[in-house]
Amino acid sequence: MTLDPEQLGRSKADLAEALRDLRKRAGLTGDRLAKRCAMSQSKISKIETGKTTASLMDVERIVRAVGAPPELVSEVMALARMANTEWQDKRFSWRRGLEKRQAELAALESESTEMRYFLPSMLTGLLATPEYVRASLTHSPGGKSKTVARKLERQAVLYDRSKRFTFLLTGQAIRWAVVPPSAMAVQIDRLASLSRLPNIGIGVVPDGVTIPRGPLNTFTIYDDRLVTAETFTGRIVFQDSRDVAQHREVFDMYATFALYGDDVREYLDVRVQSLLRDL
Incomplete structure (x- = not known):
């Protein structure tokens, strides 16, 4: 379509x-x-x-x-x-003010019980350190201090044990140098720490795994009722159950190739040590 x-x-x-x-x-x-x-x-x-x-x-x-x-x-x-599909223009979001988008995301997270994040290239704000958040907003127009503050405030939802979060990343998302190596080491260490929380699952699809379908875009599934898919110019919101189910199938397919638990923490530690050696 x-x-x-x-x-x-x-x-x-x-x-x-x-x-x-x-x-x-x-x-x-x-x-x-x-x-x-x-x-x-x-x-x-x-x-x-x-x-x-x-x-x-x-x-x-x-x-x-x-x-x-x-x-x-x-x-x-x-x-x-x-x-049953909605287009949200990024330029319109910029004109409204990026902090308003953060309020909308906080409301979605508050209303949802189970959230799944597919992150093929970069980390989501919920996982990000302050330095990573600020760097990720470099090319966004206008003042950013309120947006950074709201992004960091949203992270409190991760500690709500009534909610379940699954973050599925690719090796590229771990390697993408949004901040200098020392700051990336801190960022990756934060991922390892969050992976120990009982309501958070962090999986990484490592480089070199043979997968017949390439990752196309970032998307988030809120329960089984709504999906947001990100593009360069905006985001698409899918509310039809069939579109939601299809995104869930894609998520589950990639999840079978991912590392979790102690395996993912070992993978992340190797990346941290590599970054620290390069300093």
Whole structure:
């Protein structure tokens, strides 16, 4: 699916209108359609008015119930896929202020119980030392002191034992020199320390492992309800259960190649010693 940000913005209203039109073409009232779909009439009403975004499963039930022709089914299902996807422009985030994005992430972390982070090239702010955080914001516009402070404040969530975190990194993410060697040694040592917390799993896919599928982008899975995928120009938010499930499958596939526990701590220590020798 090609993601056009303008289409993503229109798609929720377009989907609501398309489903309402399909019901009317079929000569059904909202109540009759609700019974055919085993939904409540109020849910059908909220879907048709755009107050609730229909999931792909909801849409499949509705198009079957109204007997929509195949060409309309394809069109409506494409709309449903876009309606369950959101584009967040990075330039817009910069204009709002980067600290506001940190507040949004803190809310997501607060609302979630299990979080999975796939990090193919760099570390996430939750794992970062202050020096790494500051360096990672070098090319972001505007003042950064508030953003750095908010990123570091968010790290407190790691110590909430009611939550489970799994961070899956590649060897490249460990090697990428965001800060000088001495600071990278401190950063990697922090990873080893965090890996000992009972609610945190840190895995590293080491260099040289043969994997038929290359890592494409950073993404985070919040429970089984939402995924954010990062690009250079922004982020895509997937809320459809099928997109979430597909990201979970990708995560689990890479996880089978990773080192954990004592093995990952030994791997990280070798990297620290290498950095210290180079000083």
